[in-house]
């Protein structure tokens with residue numbers, strides 16, 4: 001497998017995701033969907049949230065499943081295959097469960113297009129690396145990096161799914177108003193769903209010990225960390241009774 005690995009596209013892809021993360025921090029503008037739509041792109045052409053999230057996330061899932069089909073078929077799956085299954089599990093949730101249940105407001109078409117490109121790129125990068133480039137020693141399954149990373153991934157995914165659920169319960173179907181989220185990690189931070197997702201991708205990066213996974217974890221940290229900060233600022237402005245002890249992303253700290 002490793003003989004077919006082309007290092008330059010992997011390096012270029014990883015560098016692109018890392019650079020996008022840095023760009024997000026450099027501009028520090030809110031991404032103009034959800035709470036931050038109207039202030040930034042009024043009158044934008046948009047699609048229903050369910051359709052938009054489904055179309056946007058599907059490529060990551062489909063591309064990763066395509067690479068999974070290229071993995072060696074043996075009784076004991078190599079670590080690369082298991083890691084790709086974790087990636088597929090996340091995008092199965094995001095594409096077929098989150099997207100179809102969301103009660104979010106319409107999503108701007110121009111950002112949807114960028115989101116699709118992003119998700120294709122990330123699916124190809126992670127899938128290609130794990131299929132053709134990754135070489136794990138036999139004892140990788142007992143390596144602390146693998147076990148701790150998978151633990152973080154599952155913990156983060158649990159926090160993310162639970163927090164997504166809390167946000168969904170804040171609205172009745174058809175409503176588009178905002179309420180103060182309560183419960184779970186929202187007790188401590190405004191961006192509990194983002195904190196879960198960041199922990200998840202850091203866990204994935206530790207478990208796969210690879211540049212592409214590190215680059216995606218870095219992007220997620222920059223993009224979702226900043227989004228948590230913008231959400232926190234939005235809540236403080238909108239709700240006079242917003243809990244004073246609640247932080248943006250990291251409990252008790254930030």
Ligand code: NDX
Pocket residue numbers: 020023024031032033034035056102103104105111112114115116118119160164167168170171176177178179180181193194197219220223224227
């Ligand atoms: N999709 C990842 N940038 C993004 C789409 C947009 O999966 O060009 C990154 C992803 C893309 C972005 C993606 C990449 C960067 C792009 C950007 C568009 C522009 C940007 C391409 C691909 C770009 C440069 C120029 C730098 C290159 O009405 P509503 O929608 O607000 O309702 C919300 C509701 N809600 C509430 N309801 C009632 N009361 C309240 N107080 C509420 N607060 C929220 O909950 C939603 O229905 C729902 C969740 O909203 P929100 O805003 O908390 O989360 P959201 O940002 O929508 O993310 C949803 C989930 C979440 O679990 C998050 O962790 C995950 O998706 N996610 C999201 C974005 C990226 C990502 C994960 C990742 O990088 N890993």
